[in-house]
Amino acid sequence: MDRFYITTPIYYVNARPHLGHAHTTILADAMARFNRLMGREVHFLTGTDEHGDKIVKAAVASGKSPQAYCDEISAIFKDLWPHLGVEYSQFIRTTDPEHKRLVQKALQKVYDSGDIYFGEYGGHYCFGCERFYTEKELVDGCCPDHKTKPEYIAEKNYFFRMNKYQDWLLEHIKANPEFIRPEQYRSEVVALLESGALEDLCISRPKSRLEWGVELPFDTDYVAYVWFDALLNYLTALGWPDGEQTAKFWPAANHLIAKDILKPHAVFWPTMLKAMGMEPFQHLNVHGYWLIKDTKMSKSLGNVVDPLSLKDKYGLSGFRYFLLREMTFGYDSSFSEEALCGRFNSDLANDLGNLFSRALAMTHKYFGGGVPQAGLGGPDEEELILMAKDACLNFQRLFERFQTAKALEALWELVRGLNKYIDTQAPWALFKENNGSRLATVMYSVLECMRKVAVHLLPVMPEAASAMLAQLGQDGGTTLNLQAEAEGWGQLSAGTAVAKASNLFPRVEPPAPAVPAEPAPKAKEAKAAPSPAPAAPQGPKEPIDFEDFQKIDLRVATVISAEPVPKADKLLLVKLDAGDPEPRQVVAGIAEFWKPEDLVGRQVVVVANLKPRKLRGVESQGMILAVKQDGRLELLAPSATVAPGSAVS
Ligand code: MSP
Numbered sequence: 198m199d200r201f202y203i204t205t206p207i208y209y210v211n212a213r214p215h216l217g218h219a220h221t222t223i224l225a226d227a228m229a230r231f232n233r234l235m236g237r238e239v240h241f242l243t244g245t246d247e248h249g250d251k252i253v254k255a256a257v258a259s260g261k262s263p264q265a266y267c268d269e270i271s272a273i274f275k276d277l278w279p280h281l282g283v284e285y286s287q288f289i290r291t292t293d294p295e296h297k298r299l300v301q302k303a304l305q306k307v308y309d310s311g312d313i314y315f316g317e318y319g320g321h322y323c324f325g326c327e328r329f330y331t332e333k334e335l336v337d338g339c340c341p342d343h344k345t346k347p348e349y350i351a352e353k354n355y356f357f358r359m360n361k362y363q364d365w366l367l368e369h370i371k372a373n374p375e376f377i378r379p380e381q382y383r384s385e386v387v388a389l390l391e392s393g394a395l396e397d398l399c400i401s402r403p404k405s406r407l408e409w410g411v412e413l414p415f416d417t418d419y420v421a422y423v424w425f426d427a428l429l430n431y432l433t434a435l436g437w438p439d440g441e442q443t444a445k446f447w448p449a450a451n452h453l454i455a456k457d458i459l460k461p462h463a464v465f466w467p468t469m470l471k472a473m474g475m476e477p478f479q480h481l482n483v484h485g486y487w488l489i490k491d492t493k494m495s496k497s498l499g500n501v502v503d504p505l506s507l508k509d510k511y512g513l514s515g516f517r518y519f520l521l522r523e524m525t526f527g528y529d530s531s532f533s534e535e536a537l538c539g540r541f542n543s544d545l546a547n548d549l550g551n552l553f554s555r556a557l558a559m560t561h562k563y564f565g566g567g568v569p570q571a572g573l574g575g576p577d578e579e580e581l582i583l584m585a586k587d588a589c590l591n592f593q594r595l596f597e598r599f600q601t602a603k604a605l606e607a608l609w610e611l612v613r614g615l616n617k618y619i620d621t622q623a624p625w626a627l628f629k630e631n632n633g634s635r636l637a638t639v640m641y642s643v644l645e646c647m648r649k650v651a652v653h654l655l656p657v658m659p660e661a662a663s664a665m666l667a668q669l670g671q672d673g674g675t676t677l678n679l680q681a682e683a684e685g686w687g688q689l690s691a692g693t694a695v696a697k698a699s700n701l702f703p704r705v706e707p708p709a710p711a712v713p714a715e716p717a718p719k720a721k722e723a724k725a726a727p728s729p730a731p732a733a734p735q736g737p738k739e740p741i742d743f744e745d746f747q748k749i750d751l752r753v754a755t756v757i758s759a760e761p762v763p764k765a766d767k768l769l770l771v772k773l774d775a776g777d778p779e780p781r782q783v784v785a786g787i788a789e790f791w792k793p794e795d796l797v798g799r800q801v802v803v804v805a806n807l808k809p810r811k812l813r814g815v816e817s818q819g820m821i822l823a824v825k826q827d828g829r830l831e832l833l834a835p836s837a838t839v840a841p842g843s844a845v846s
Contacts, residue, residue: 201232201239202446204431206454207246207289210270211255214277215501216532217455217487217494220520224484224601225453226283227521230656231596234679240446242434243278244289245271248410249327249423250402263409267292281504282513282659289434291411291426299433300426301414303473304400308415312358312472318399319351325497327423328461329399342457343497355401355419362468363395369467375480377463378598379527382456382483386463398465400425428466432475450478453599457493459483482599485529494532502532511705514658515541521601521657525840534708535780539757539772543797545702548612549650553699555619556643557668560695563628563636568670570691571641572634577622578642582686584614585646589683592653601657608653609798615646644669645689649682661701668696750806751822751845752776753835759793765813769793771821775805776842784817790830802833802845 205225208218222243229241247267256266267290275288289296307313320329325343329350339346367390370376370383377383401419402410410420431450435442454462467477486493489500508516519537522544524530560566574582588611595604618639627636651665655673666673670693681688754775762768762784769788772780783803804820811817822833835843 199237200446200449201229201237202435202450203228203232203239203241204450204452205243206458207244207291207427207430208274209249209252210245210247210267210274211251212496213270214274214504215494215496216504216507216520217501218274219277219281219504220487220524221453221455221484222278222283223281223517223520224599226278226281226285227517227601227656228451228453228596228599229284229286230659231679234652234655234677235593235597236678236680238445239286240435240442241284241286242289242431243274243283243285244287244430244434245274245291246423246427246430247271247290247292248420248426250324250407250409251327253407253409254324264292277505280513281508282517287434289430291430296430296433297411299437300411300421300429302438303429303432303469304411304421304425305414306474307357307469307472310472312361313355313400314358315353316356317351317353318356319349320399321347322350323347331396342493352403352406354399354403355413355416356397357400357425357469357472359398359465359468360395362471363390365471366390366464366467369477375598376477377481377483379483381527382459382463382481385459389460389464395464398422398425424461424465425469428461428469431466431478437475448476448479451480451482452478453482453484455484455486457486482526484524484526484599487524487532488529489532491531507534507537511537511541512661512702514661515545515702515705517658518545518605522605523602525602526598526600528840531777531779533779535772536757536774538705538707539774539780541702542704542707543756543758544609546704547794547797548609548616550699550702552612552616552619552647553665553668553701556615556640556647557695557697557699559624560640560644561697563624563640566694566697568644568689568691568693568695569637569641571687572638574638574642577618578638581614581618581642581646585611585649585686586683588614589649589653589679593679593683596656605657608650611646612650613798615643615650619643641689641691644695645687648689652677652682653679664701665699668699670694670696748806749804752803752805753800753839753841753843753845754781754803754805755841756796756799756801759791759796761788761793762813762815768813768815769796770815771796773801773803773819774841775803775819776840781805781818782816783819783821784812784815785821787821787823787830787832791832799832800834800839800841802835 203225205221225241225243229239232239252267253263256263259266271290278285321335322329323340323343323345325345326340330340330347334341367387370387377386400422401413402422404418404420407420410423411426413419413421431452435446437443452462462481470477488494492498492500494501519540522540523536588608591607592604595607622639624636624639627639648669648671651662651669654662663673669689752775754773757772757774757780759769759771762770767786767788769785769791771783771785773783775781802822807819809816809818824831
């Protein structure tokens with residue numbers, strides 16, 4: 198497909214944008230940039246959803262007319278995005294006259310086809326969600342999202358014959374495995390459709406109760422249900438039903454949402470499209486929630502994080518990188534500034550920043566700042582070129598499916614591989630030995646790979662990646678193409694002048710804990726060997742019951758940071774993402790065997806429910822598993838990367 202149409206949800210204007218909205222919009226922006234770099238023509242739509250009860254309530258609360266209120270908040274969204282590096286092609290508002298005209302056209306079309314009828318309905322209405330809930334869907338009588346009690350409302354309304362399209366939708370989803378992705382959401386929708394008759398959808402609100410909406414063209418006493426109006430934005434923006442843009446971009450429509458609005462997008466929207474005689478969208482892409490201490494971040498729960506404050510502290514590139522690296526697509530992710538700072542320092546300041554600053558400095562020291570002419574490479578260069586190719590291909594294959602965290606992990610294989618390559622090739626030694634031709638080959642290989650890394654980072658961190666390309670003497674123009682990067686080698690021309698220094702990601706001091714640490718449990722300062730106890734080969738131990746084994750909370754964790762424990766040369770303080778809301782710290786007796794920088798980003802296996810104890814005054818919350826043999830200490834890890842916190846069983 199040579200086109201890509203990406204949409205975000207249109208956001209309600211009853212709240213100011215927070216980190217959750219920023220994540221979706223930045224992810225959409227990264228996908229737009231990525232697809233452009235894959236050589237596709239892209240249209241990127243975002244906007245605001247401005248009709249319905251809750252907007253009127255918010256307007257009344259702020260003492261403004263609904264229109265004046267919507268104008269004000271919509272502008273806040275629209276103006277925020279460029280500050281987060283978001284370059285949308287179009288910003289739509291549901292109060293745009295053209296949108297309203299086309300919504301009426303769609304309503305009339307479905308009405309004329311006989312798929313809209315008049316009837317009476319009583320149901321549990323959540324004003325937060327602007328929808329009726331069935332008894333079954335409520336949790337303890339409350340809305341599962343807002344945790345508030347819905348109001349029972351009975352009234353005469355118009356209904357869309359959604360039920361008529363149930364079997365068609367089920368078949369379509371089954372025949373197109375990636376129609377809804379990732380898989381868990383597809384299964385959820387299939388289960389919903391298979392579990393029983395899909396109800397028809399109430400698509401109107403009487404004006405006696407709500408006036409702020411698009412008037413039904415066939416009954417002026419009613420306005421359209423806000424979701425029927427809102428979902429249509431994805432088509433009205435293209436000028437449906439005519440418009441060159443519709444024919445061009447609709448077949449490539451990719452919607453991006455979080456799981457809160459799965460049902461309207463996966464069920465209401467495709468059936469509405471079918472009734473309108475339109476083809477379904479291409480993909481519905483669903484991500485999880487940003488959580489704060491296990492709870493969804495949302496304005497109604499009052500736990501939101503302001504994206505701009507983080508951007509100011511970590512830079513736009515650091516902030517975007519964190520969002521796209523930390524959340525595994527489809528799963529929830531816990532937000533904490535500690536995790537952001539840890540990622541920033543380990544992946545950006547350590548791995549990437551160091552790579553750039555040392556490679557540029559060496560190019561100046563050994564070659565006066567010009568890219569050297571590579572000689573004939575040996576097996577190590579062949580291996581490096583293969584590693585670069587794999588990293589590019591894996592990155593592209595994963596990014597294509599919105600799997601940005603895994604894609605970046607794949608790219609970091611190359612970043613870390615480059616740091617290792619420099620260490621093993623030791624250019625400083627080649628320089629001392631006067632081995633100029635080998636030195637030139639090594640440095641050329643490093644610089645060319647760095648260029649590849651920078652090009653792949655353009656969608657994620659446009660600012661920093663452009664700076665990296667500029668430091669490598671590249672203009673980063675529009676001719677760049679990711680597919681060419683995977684296959685090609687040697688695009689960096691010898692003689693190109695590179696920057697003298699690079700300070701892309703200066704380390705950030707970890708934030709002070711927001712809540713004072715709980716008093717440590719009264720434990721004697723342990724004198725025994727810390728985690729892990731270097732184990733000598735030993736004979737079989739007494740059998741234990743399976744139940745006893747099950748008591749051990751064994752988990753996979755990712756190392757966020759590692760540092761020496763002062764005055765303890767055998768100990769490292771290792772911070773882990775073990776799937777808890779906060780990073781977990783373990784004091785491990787591995788300092789003789791592992792350098793802190795080699796641990797960061799690795800996955801390890803931890804015993805997570807060992808009672809905390811203090812080692813040299815530092816609390817250790819678990820134990821890292823390792824094997825000691827022949828003077829080496831090998832860490833246990835899964836055979837492929839898994840989500841941090843995954844249980845080992
Ligand atoms: N107006 C509707 C969408 C209509 S689309 C035709 C709406 N608006 S919303 O303002 O509530 O935005 C919901 C979306 O904001 C989520 O689907 C997600 O994209 C984003 N997020 C809001 N809170 C979020 C988190 N805590 N975590 C991740 N994304 C979040 O629903």
